[in-house]
Amino acid sequence: MVRSLGYNGVAFFQKLNTHSWLKRSLHLSDPLIFVAGIWCIWKSRNAMCLGNEHVSYHPLRHNVGSYLSSLSTSLGEGLVSHPQQRWTSWHPSRMQATILNIDDSSFGNPGRSGFGGVLRTSDETWLCGFLGFFGISNNLHMELLAIMHGLKLTWEKGYRNVICYSDSLHAINLIQAPLNV
Numbered sequence: 001m002v003r004s005l006g007y008n009g010v011a012f013f014q015k016l017n018t019h020s021w022l023k024r025s026l027h028l029s030d031p032l033i034f035v036a037g038i039w040c041i042w043k044s045r046n047a048m049c050l051g052n053e054h055v056s057y058h059p060l061r062h063n064v065g066s067y068l069s070s071l072s073t074s075l076g077e078g079l080v081s082h083p084q085q086r087w088t089s090w091h092p093s094r095m096q097a098t099i100l101n102i103d104d105s106s107f108g109n110p111g112r113s114g115f116g117g118v119l120r121t122s123d124e125t126w127l128c129g130f131l132g133f134f135g136i137s138n139n140l141h142m143e144l145l146a147i148m149h150g151l152k153l154t155w156e157k158g159y160r161n162v163i164c165y166s167d168s169l170h171a172i173n174l175i176q177a178p179l180n181v
Contacts, residue, residue: 036068043107051112097122098159100150102166104142113137115146119154122163128153143168147175 040063044055055063102117116131130153134142143166154162166172 032068032071033064036071037064040064040067046105047107050114051107095122095161095163097161097163098127098154100154100162100164102143102146102150102164104139104146104168106137106139106142110136110138113139113142115142115149117146117150119150119157119159128157140168140170140174143171144174147171 040060044060044063047053047055099120099122100117101120102115104113104115106113112133113136114131114133116129118129119127121127130149132145132149134145147164147166150164151162
């Protein structure tokens, strides 16, 4: 698998810090192989840790090939040869508020699912964290459960001025849409 990702051995894991390793990996002749490989390895690692599932080398290699094919097809030749970089970051809020960051995870869609989040002050002071597992569900359901659980937690702890951050535009649109009762 390591050679398939553009490396000749595993020594690069020990010699480079994470930033240098990622930077070097994305400058390979085909960075999509690296992206597909690292994503499939990450999913297999989570399946092992959370679901006691073991994925052996050959199925993992097949998954990387399938994902690579999907990436190549969906991105098209124009985007592959000139990928756009988009850096995201979080900046402390100027407003005095409690910040709620949430996220979800689903192994498949639907699949084994969970959510988590953190509460912190606007100047980055940690207040508490939470997580939950649901069983079989989908990403949107988990994102909505994370928002609901996080907002419930903020209310129970007495925080009334809350800013919630979610990476799901679909969930945000559902929450902001008027009710058609």
